[in-house]
Amino acid sequence: MNPVKVGLLGLGTVGSGTANVLARNAGEISRRAGRGIIVTHAASRSLRSSINDTSGIKFTTDPQDVVDDPEISVVCELMGGYEPARALVLRAIANGKHVVTANKALIARHGNEIFALAREKGVMVAFEAAVGGGIPIIKAIREGLAGNRIEWLAGIINGTGNFILTEMRDKGRDFADVLAEAQALGYAEADPTFDVEGIDAAHKLTILASIAFGIPLQFDKVYTEGISRITREDVAYAEQLGYRIKHLGLARATPAGIELRVHPTLIPERRLIANVDGVMNAVLVKGDAVGPTLYYGAGAGAEPTGSAVVADLVDVVRTLTTDPNNRVPHLAFQPDALSSQPVLPVDEIVTAYYLRLRAADKPGVLADVTRIFAEAGISIESILQKEPPAGSPDATVIILTQRVRERQMNGAIARIEALDSITGAVTRIRLEHLNSN
Amino acid sequence: MNPVKVGLLGLGTVGSGTANVLARNAGEISRRAGRGIIVTHAASRSLRSSINDTSGIKFTTDPQDVVDDPEISVVCELMGGYEPARALVLRAIANGKHVVTANKALIARHGNEIFALAREKGVMVAFEAAVGGGIPIIKAIREGLAGNRIEWLAGIINGTGNFILTEMRDKGRDFADVLAEAQALGYAEADPTFDVEGIDAAHKLTILASIAFGIPLQFDKVYTEGISRITREDVAYAEQLGYRIKHLGLARATPAGIELRVHPTLIPERRLIANVDGVMNAVLVKGDAVGPTLYYGAGAGAEPTGSAVVADLVDVVRTLTTDPNNRVPHLAFQPDALSSQPVLPVDEIVTAYYLRLRAADKPGVLADVTRIFAEAGISIESILQKEPPAGSPDATVIILTQRVRERQMNGAIARIEALDSITGAVTRIRLEHLNSN
Numbered sequence A, B: 001m002n003p004v005k006v007g008l009l010g011l012g013t014v015g016s017g018t019a020n021v022l023a024r025n026a027g028e029i030s031r032r033a034g035r036g037i038i039v040t041h042a043a044s045r046s047l048r049s050s051i052n053d054t055s056g057i058k059f060t061t062d063p064q065d066v067v068d069d070p071e072i073s074v075v076c077e078l079m080g081g082y083e084p085a086r087a088l089v090l091r092a093i094a095n096g097k098h099v100v101t102a103n104k105a106l107i108a109r110h111g112n113e114i115f116a117l118a119r120e121k122g123v124m125v126a127f128e129a130a131v132g133g134g135i136p137i138i139k140a141i142r143e144g145l146a147g148n149r150i151e152w153l154a155g156i157i158n159g160t161g162n163f164i165l166t167e168m169r170d171k172g173r174d175f176a177d178v179l180a181e182a183q184a185l186g187y188a189e190a191d192p193t194f195d196v197e198g199i200d201a202a203h204k205l206t207i208l209a210s211i212a213f214g215i216p217l218q219f220d221k222v223y224t225e226g227i228s229r230i231t232r233e234d235v236a237y238a239e240q241l242g243y244r245i246k247h248l249g250l251a252r253a254t255p256a257g258i259e260l261r262v263h264p265t266l267i268p269e270r271r272l273i274a275n276v277d278g279v280m281n282a283v284l285v286k287g288d289a290v291g292p293t294l295y296y297g298a299g300a301g302a303e304p305t306g307s308a309v310v311a312d313l314v315d316v317v318r319t320l321t322t323d324p325n326n327r328v329p330h331l332a333f334q335p336d337a338l339s340s341q342p343v344l345p346v347d348e349i350v351t352a353y354y355l356r357l358r359a360a361d362k363p364g365v366l367a368d369v370t371r372i373f374a375e376a377g378i379s380i381e382s383i384l385q386k387e388p389p390a391g392s393p394d395a396t397v398i399i400l401t402q403r404v405r406e407r408q409m410n411g412a413i414a415r416i417e418a419l420d421s422i423t424g425a426v427t428r429i430r431l432e433h434l435n436s437n
Helices: A013-024 A026-033 A063-068 A085-094 A104-121 A137-144 A159-171 A175-185 A199-213 A232-240 A302-321 A365-375 A406-417 B013-024 B026-033 B063-068 B085-094 B104-121 B137-144 B159-171 B175-185 B199-213 B232-240 B302-321 B365-375 B406-417
Strands: A004-009 A037-043 A058-060 A074-077 A098-101 A150-156 A243-254 A257-268 A280-287 A291-298 A350-360 A380-386 A394-401 A422-431 B004-009 B037-043 B058-060 B074-077 B098-101 B150-156 B243-254 B257-268 B280-287 B291-298 B350-360 B380-386 B394-401 B422-431
Touching: A004 A013, A004 A063, A004 A302, A013 A026, A013 A037, A013 A302, A026 A037, A026 A302, A037 A063, A037 A302, A058 A063, A063 A085, A074 A085, A074 A302, A085 A098, A085 A104, A098 A104, A098 A302, A104 A199, A137 A150, A137 A199, A137 A280, A137 A291, A137 B137, A137 B302, A150 A199, A159 A175, A159 A232, A159 A243, A159 A280, A199 A243, A199 A257, A232 A243, A232 B350, A232 B394, A232 B422, A302 B137, A350 A365, A350 A406, A350 B232, A365 A380, A365 A394, A365 A406, A394 A422, A394 B232, A406 A422, A422 B232, B004 B013, B004 B063, B004 B302, B013 B026, B013 B037, B013 B302, B026 B037, B026 B302, B037 B063, B037 B302, B058 B063, B063 B085, B074 B085, B074 B302, B085 B098, B085 B104, B098 B104, B098 B302, B104 B199, B137 B150, B137 B199, B137 B280, B137 B291, B150 B199, B159 B175, B159 B232, B159 B243, B159 B280, B199 B243, B199 B257, B232 B243, B350 B365, B350 B406, B365 B380, B365 B394, B365 B406, B394 B422, B406 B422
Parallel strands: A004 A037, A004 A074, A037 A058, A074 A098, A257 B422, A422 B257, B004 B037, B004 B074, B037 B058, B074 B098
Antiparallel strands: A150 A243, A150 A280, A243 A257, A280 A291, A291 B291, A350 A394, A350 A422, A380 A394, B150 B243, B150 B280, B243 B257, B280 B291, B350 B394, B350 B422, B380 B394
16 A cells, blocks of 8 residues: 655654654554555755655745645644644645644644634544653543543643753752753753743643543633742752652642643652653643553653654554554554564573572682672672671672673572572572663 | 443453443543443343442343343453453454453453454454553553554553562561452452462563564463562662562563563662552553653552543444544544533632741741631641741741632732731742642
8 A cells, every 4th residue: 555645844853853753663653554654745944854864755945835735645743833833734634634733832722723624624633742742641631541530630741841840959959050051951942931931831731631621722721830930949948848849730620610720839759740850741640430640751852752743643544544443453563564573581581680699608708609790791780798697607698780691690590509608599580770771 | 323332241340340430421421432332231140240320231140141132332341361251252243243351361362363353353352451450551552652663661560469569668578468468458369379470460461562562462472470489688678779679561672582571670769660659550661762651550440440441432432433534532522512611710729838938036926927827717737947047037937738729828928928027928839739639
């Protein structure tokens, strides 16, 4: 089947990230969607982009060229801002094209108008990337929690603001000082108003509240207060009392009406969401049946946001392409496109280890043990030795190792257990750092 | 439009929870799905259930009655176990019925067979409730991360095991001791093997790995190790070294093949997933574009699992009912079913507060302040007074209040600021506990 042709409006961070993800993961994406998805047209004022492979893409400075091109099935609006995004999206819809957008300002302000035209024209409009970057939070609320009456939600939905508050707490620094650094690092815009005064978060909260409570989009009703008046003293006092200050978007259904508010908020430090730091985002959603659920991930950036744009593209293409009853394959990939990658036997896995051994409390024992590890090519991360309890001849030794193939580790353990100075079996528990490796 | 008729197989915890959620939230559900969803038939051996309203439900002890009833469009298999669940699901599919199941054992072992028949018969089979209870983790991976090459995932996907390990750490207790308590509380089965030996987690990991990597379901290839040999000493040593022990399901794509393993694992305590405690579940998924994302919520229980079953039912009904291009309404609810609930002005919101004031360091000041709060009906949670720094006449007073309407708080603050003994403006930051209120 022919690939679906996509036109991009905007070649900044998100536009380039989207094109790069589509190209790099083209194989996986078409195995999932049942059909290829390719960028054939792209419009931007400067024609500069960070796209790795521009072959096959027709570039233009006039976005109308993209919106009007009969070849294109889906337009991705990734330019941001109210206009000309609104006019271009409406025109794409009028031309019968499906639209995917990452533009929270556009949806929060003009979503009602855009959705009405899309229904009239029978095209899809998707906007997962508008809130929480790569976190599939729109899908989670709109579909995954569809059985619930949503009671409230609370989100850290602006990465810049969360970076600033995290630095203020970690380093005891002042707001203005951290903001200047964030601007230098590129985490904050030259004009930081949208981020630090909560306008960006209010756009996103408007969207989340509508899909949670089934109310029309009402951006102008959100109460918005920024973080620029938070002092390091308040951050420190909150800490002493067991709280963290986060810039939250909060929406709550009460019998009298809906609360919609963005403001700095103290949260008990033991809550998971209080521990979401730096530029990361998270949304906590309380449903009457499911209880509290939390969704965490990168809220901005080229490829995280591109991830959400591509997920929407896959959704559109699955709907265009497959039998509705098999729109999403049971195992995510089309049944004729499953992988034949083997599953490894456990002695082939690679992981780090925690080991506990009981050793005679005399010189030379640790040297024997560490020599065995060295000979097996296993690096030791740290060793902790505990004096023997009164009346026992054996000390406890705890060893953390670096990552190694399990077969090698088992061999080393067998040699250690054979040492005269070691009592009983070695306790072995695997250890994973779960960082980006 | 006529409501979609659902038959339940199994009236235990999940069956009753599903029926109760469908009945209680019938209004919201049909506003979202575009059509009502009602339980008309239910089968269980004992006919006992915890369904609140049994009117309109035909009960039977013979599940074949449900599977063969021509009135029913969707069969919910909530009995668990391999057989007769497998035979009944296959028969429902053969009869042209859509199937929703919460049965991880069934999907992990017999999913390949079940999905093949479903494709042949053109019916839907959905199983969101099979992994992570109410967390929409299947949807997140299968749709929300569809643009990514998934590199690895790690999940706390058995609540019983996580409860036991959390208690062992918090209270310094032994495994056997906590297990006995968990059994008494109903968190653990009389035969706890499936939970504590990792078989339940291996079922769920099998499913997650397939949808992440596009490999066939291969339950027999999962390496599985339980938590019954973890001692409180190991838990304590791990803690001293900055780690927590969690029972993880891990799946990782390596160049040589796929790692599929369930075992106790040390994780750095600063990772969000290391702080998922008690019976809660969480899955951390690393995609090449999106980076790390985490999904957290209740992994078991009547209504959390019912929430996932109902989400699948809404998915099925949206597909049966609406134009494919408008399968999921833009704002989750059908456009003609949006709510007219008003958005409250900010002085009508109800929240707790952190207040910081500068007060003359002399007797009677706190009495004046607390009297104003008492007169305004505001309860104080705690007060923290800091001595004045050298050379300053003013002490800093921090007050945390309980929840109160913002208008009342603003009135009280105005009165406090008018006191002679108070210097400058009162700093006011809102405080939210984000617990289940």
